[in-house]
Structure formats: structure tokens, C-alpha cells
Amino acid sequence: MSRIQPPGRPFDDPELCASRAELARALRTFLPAEAVLAREEEVRPYECDGLSVYRQTPLLVVLPRDVAEVRQVMRLCHQRRVPVVARGAGTGLSGGALPCGEGIVLSLARLDRILALEPEALLARVQPGVRNLAISEAAAAHGLYYAPDPSSQIACTIGGNVAENSGGVHCLKYGLTVHNVLAIKLVSAAGELIELGGEALDGPGYDLLALYIGSEGMLGITVEVTVRLLPRPPLARALLAAFDDVGRAGAAVGEIIAAGILPAGLEMMDGPAIRAAEDFIGAGYPVEAAAILLCELDGTEAEVAAQVEAVETLLARAGATEVRVSRDETERARFWQGRKSAFPAVGRISPDYYCMDGTIPRRALPEVLRRTAELAAEHDLAVANVFHAGDGNLHPLILFDANRPGELERTEALGARLLELCVEVGGTITGEHGVGVEKLGQMCVQFSARELAQFHAVKSAFDPAGLLNPGKGVPTPRRCSEYRQLPSPAHPHRH
Numbered sequence: 489m490s491r492i493q494p495p496g497r498p499f500d501d502p503e504l505c506a507s508r509a510e511l512a513r514a515l516r517t518f519l520p521a522e523a524v525l526a527r528e529e530e531v532r533p534y535e536c537d538g539l540s541v542y543r544q545t546p547l548l549v550v551l552p553r554d555v556a557e558v559r560q561v562m563r564l565c566h567q568r569r570v571p572v573v574a575r576g577a578g579t580g581l582s583g584g585a586l587p588c589g590e591g592i593v594l595s596l597a598r599l600d601r602i603l604a605l606e607p608e609a610l611l612a613r614v615q616p617g618v619r620n621l622a623i624s625e626a627a628a629a630h631g632l633y634y635a636p637d638p639s640s641q642i643a644c645t646i647g648g649n650v651a652e653n654s655g656g657v658h659c660l661k662y663g664l665t666v667h668n669v670l671a672i673k674l675v676s677a678a679g680e681l682i683e684l685g686g687e688a689l690d691g692p693g694y695d696l697l698a699l700y701i702g703s704e705g706m707l708g709i710t711v712e713v714t715v716r717l718l719p720r721p722p723l724a725r726a727l728l729a730a731f732d733d734v735g736r737a738g739a740a741v742g743e744i745i746a747a748g749i750l751p752a753g754l755e756m757m758d759g760p761a762i763r764a765a766e767d768f769i770g771a772g773y774p775v776e777a778a779a780i781l782l783c784e785l786d787g788t789e790a791e792v793a794a795q796v797e798a799v800e801t802l803l804a805r806a807g808a809t810e811v812r813v814s815r816d817e818t819e820r821a822r823f824w825q826g827r828k829s830a831f832p833a834v835g836r837i838s839p840d841y842y843c844m845d846g847t848i849p850r851r852a853l854p855e856v857l858r859r860t861a862e863l864a865a866e867h868d869l870a871v872a873n874v875f876h877a878g879d880g881n882l883h884p885l886i887l888f889d890a891n892r893p894g895e896l897e898r899t900e901a902l903g904a905r906l907l908e909l910c911v912e913v914g915g916t917i918t919g920e921h922g923v924g925v926e927k928l929g930q931m932c933v934q935f936s937a938r939e940l941a942q943f944h945a946v947k948s949a950f951d952p953a954g955l956l957n958p959g960k961g962v963p964t965p966r967r968c969s970e971y972r973q974l975p976s977p978a979h980p981h982r983h
């Protein structure tokens with residue numbers, strides 16, 4: 489399946505070939521030849537991210553090794569008005585790293601060093617191409633870790649995490665990327681080095697660090713990140729609760745939080761996701777259940793014991809048919825292994841799947857799960873749900889077969905409808921995967937024209953020529969007026 493956005497010219501288009509050759513020559517005046525990929529077979533692997541339905545071959549791929557080289561590349565592209573799309577590991581799920589056909593992909597993969605680890609200051613300074621998990625692995629020797637833990641953490645980079653404001657299982661208690669980053673060095677569209685944030689808890693002026701985090705590579709190129717490290721909790725235990733009704737499991741989530749308990753993670757999987765994960769990993773999940781909740785509690789032994797008892801009682805009262813408590817670290821890891829492998833597991837039961845990402849207030853969980861099933865049936869498609877229930881961050885996985893005529897279109901229509909449902913109940917169209925190219929239409933539902941104008945004003949303050957990741961994140965007014973005229977779903981406007 490492939491959908492080119494926007495319709496691109498062929499790789500061997502004579503005009504493109506000429507500008508490719510000329511730009512490659514200019515880049516190679518200060519970069520080694522092998523750091524500039526120009527042949528079709530070399531650039532093809534960069535044509536999409538994890539949302540492979542959108543593909544576009546870039547003009548060139550450039551792999552700098554240090555900040556000085558990144559700055560030189562940016563200066564050259566700025567002088568020549570060449571668009572630049574930054575790329576980490578390419579695991580993004582909203583098409584954020586989708587290349588621009590007439591621009592370069594700037595891969596930060598070679599900037600992959602942990603520059604400093606300061607256990608006494610509880611921080612690490614890392615380059616953008618460092619993998620998320622590598623930070624916790626390096627910090628483990630000091631009893632520390634980096635809390636935001638996307639399920640893709642084995643592969644995704646901290647530069648990508650910053651761009652998407654990534655979350656994960658433990659973000660309910662410990663916060664998203666934005667809550668765990670202290671400072672950033674970035675290279676601007678014009679090639680200047682800019683520092684945001686610092687080690688102090690507050691700073692004067694606008695909070696540009698918070699503004700930058702989640703800006704999807706549209707405001708600058710991240711070249712260094714200072715992250716907060718946390719002491720590993722002395723003990724963690726996980727509970728696995730089975731339910732014979734999805735709505736009851738959804739309601740139990742709200743009850744746990746309402747009781748004043750803040751789990752380290754509170755995740756939910758429905759029947760299709762449970763069975764797919766069990767077939768794949770054999771985590772010992774109850775395959776007859778309509779839904780399971782995984783609830784992790786951490787702290788001192790006494791704190792964890794008291795919380796486990798309270799949550800067990802709450803779950804039983806909420807209608808759980810079975811509650812298991814992990815007896816040791818091996819069992820806790822096994823409970824989580826099924827959840828962490830759920831996306832690839834679902835990939836085994838369907839030729840294609842489309843992972844949506846929206847956030848709702850927790851109290852709306854039962855209603856939204858019921859409406860999701862109804863909408864899936866209306867679109868004649870199956871959905872597996874596996875998500876960060878405690879945060880209200882939904883990930884409906886729409887199962888489809890792109891080779892069947894019309895299924896991709898129905899899938900996209902269902903996906904759009906599900907995101908708009910999130911807005912209807914007071915939520916948002918993304919929880920952690922970003923807008924990219926995927927959710928430009930739904931941005932027009934979430935925000936008014938006046939609000940979108942402010943987004944554009946911020947973009948042009950950082951990048952007046954519009955060279956950084958063009959066409960992503962924020963829709964143009966024209967695109968919104970076209971989207972609003974589409975016949976399909978009702979477009980409820982909040983404003």
C-alpha cells in the first residue's frame with residue numbers, strides 16, 4: 489500500500505536529478521562522500537516512518553556526525569531554500585518523518601553518544617540519536633532511570649521523543665517527555681545554535697522549552713538533550729485483572745484514580761488484543777476475558793503492600809472476574825511483556841493495522857469504548873484496543889487488508905471518526921504520536937481558525953522561510969476549509 493503526500497515527481501525526473509547532483513556536490517565540500525546518500529536504493533529506506541501508508545522519496549539523505557556538521561547542513565539548506573525533515577529512528581506513527589520530495593532527510597542517527605551522566609545531579613546529557621532505552625541502561629548502574637518509556641523504546645531516539653513529546657506506560661505517574669527534559673540545544677533553520685531551559689526549576693521569559701517539546705521537527709533540529717533521571721523505586725508489583733465486560737474495565741480505571749491511588753502504570757487491553765498477545769508471547773493472559781487491566785504499583789515495601797490491597801479490593805468491587813498479583817520480578821515482567829508486544833502481535837493477525845492515538849477524560853472511557861465498537865461495526869472493520877487507560881490515551885488498532893478494494897479508505901474514515909469522537913467528549917486528537925501528516929484534518933476540528941493562526945505565527949517566528957518539516961503538524965486555512973466541506977463525519981466544532 490502506498491499513498492504519496494503530496495504527489496511527488498519521479499526520482500529520475502531530470503530537473504530533480506540536476507538539483508540532487510548540485511546539492512550533493514555542495515554538501516560534499518564539507519561532509520565525507522558517504523554521509524550524503526543520493527542513489528535511489530540508498531534513499532528508499534527513508535521514504536516512510538512507522539506510518540508506512542504515506543511514502544515519499546527524499547531528494548537526498550544526509551548523515552552528519554556532530555553539531556558543527558548539522559549547522560553547516562542547515563546553513564546551506566537555508567541559503568538555497570531546501571526543505572529539511574529531521575529523522576531519528578523512523579518509528580513515528582503519524583508520518584512526522586515523511587520526507588519532502590524536494591528536500592533532504594537529515595538523519596541524526598550518528599549523533600548517538602551519551603555525553604555525560606551525573607548521578608549526583610540526577611541528569612544525563614545525551615545526543616539526539618541516543619535510543620530511549622539506552623539512557624536507562626546506562627543509568628542503571630547508579631540505581632537511576634529515565635521514566636518516559638514508549639513501547640518502541642528499544643529503537644526510538646530521544647530526539648524523536650522530544651519532537652513527539654512521547655509517553656509510555658509509566659507516564660501516568662512520572663509524566664511525559666516534557667516533564668522529564670531539563671534543557672535542549674537546537675540548531676535553528678538558519679543554522680544558529682540555541683539553548684533552551686536549564687537545570688533551575690524555573691527560568692525568566694517565555695517557556696520556550698515547553699513550546700519546543702512536541703513541535704514535531706518544525707521549529708528546530710535537536711542536537712542535545714538534558715534529561716532528568718529518577719531513582720529506581722525500591723519495589724514494583726503488577727496486578728492483572730480480568731473483566732467479562734469492556735465497559736466495566738473502563739469504569740474500574742476511573743475508580744482506582746478516584747480513590748487517590750496513582751499507579752506507576754495502568755493499561756488496558758480488550759479481547760482481540762489479549763488473544764493476539766497471548767498467541768505471540770504466551771504471557772499467561774486469560775484469553776476468555778473481554779478486557780484486562782494491568783496496574784503497576786511502586787514505592788517502598790509498605791507502600792506497595794497497602795496499595796496492592798486497596799487496588800485488589802477496588803477491582804473486585806468493580807466486577808473483575810479474576811485478579812492476579814505478580815509474585816516476583818519474572819512474573820511482573822511477563823505481565824508487561826504481553827502488553828509491550830501487543831502492536832507486533834496484532835500485526836500477526838491482520839494483513840495491515842492502523843494505530844490511532846487520541847486522548848479522552850477517563851470518565852468517558854466506558855462510553856468511548858462502546859462507541860468505538862459501534863463505529864467499527866458501521867465501517868465493517870474490526871478494532872483491537874490496547875492503551876494507556878490511566879491517562880485516557882486510547883490506541884484503537886484498526887485491522888484491515890489494504891489489498892481489498894476500499895478497505896484503506898474505510899479504515900481512514902473510521903480513524904478520523906474515532907479521533908473526532910475524542911474531541912466530542914472533551915479530549916484531544918493525539919496523546920503521544922503527534923499530528924504529522926496523519927491528523928492535519930482533525931486539527932481543524934480540534935482548533936479554531938484563530939488558534940491555528942497562533943500556531944502559524946509561532947512557526948514563522950522560528951522558521952520564517954518554512955523549511956523545517958513543511959506540510960506537517962499545523963494545517964493551512966485552505967486545507968481546513970476543504971476538510972470541513974468533506975461529506976463524511978459530522979465535524980463538531982468546539983468554538
Ligand SMILES: Cc1cc2nc3c(=O)[nH]c(=O)nc-3n(C[C@H](O)[C@H](O)[C@H](O)COP(=O)(O)OP(=O)(O)OC[C@H]3O[C@@H](n4cnc5c(N)ncnc54)[C@H](O)[C@@H]3O)c2cc1C
Nearest residue numbers: 576577578579580584639645647648651654655705710920
Ligand atoms: C511498535 C511501536 C510502539 C510505539 N509505542 C509508543 C508509545 O508507547 N508511546 C509513544 O509516545 N510513542 C510510541 N510509538 C511512536 C514512536 O516510537 C515515537 O513517536 C518516537 O518518539 C519516535 O522516535 P523516532 O526516533 O523513531 O523519531 P522519528 O520517527 O524518526 O521522527 C519522529 C518526529 O520527530 C522528528 N525528529 C526526529 N529527530 C529529531 C531531531 N533530532 N530534531 C528535530 N526533530 C526530530 C521528525 O522530524 C518527526 O517529526 C511507537 C511506535 C511503534 C512503531
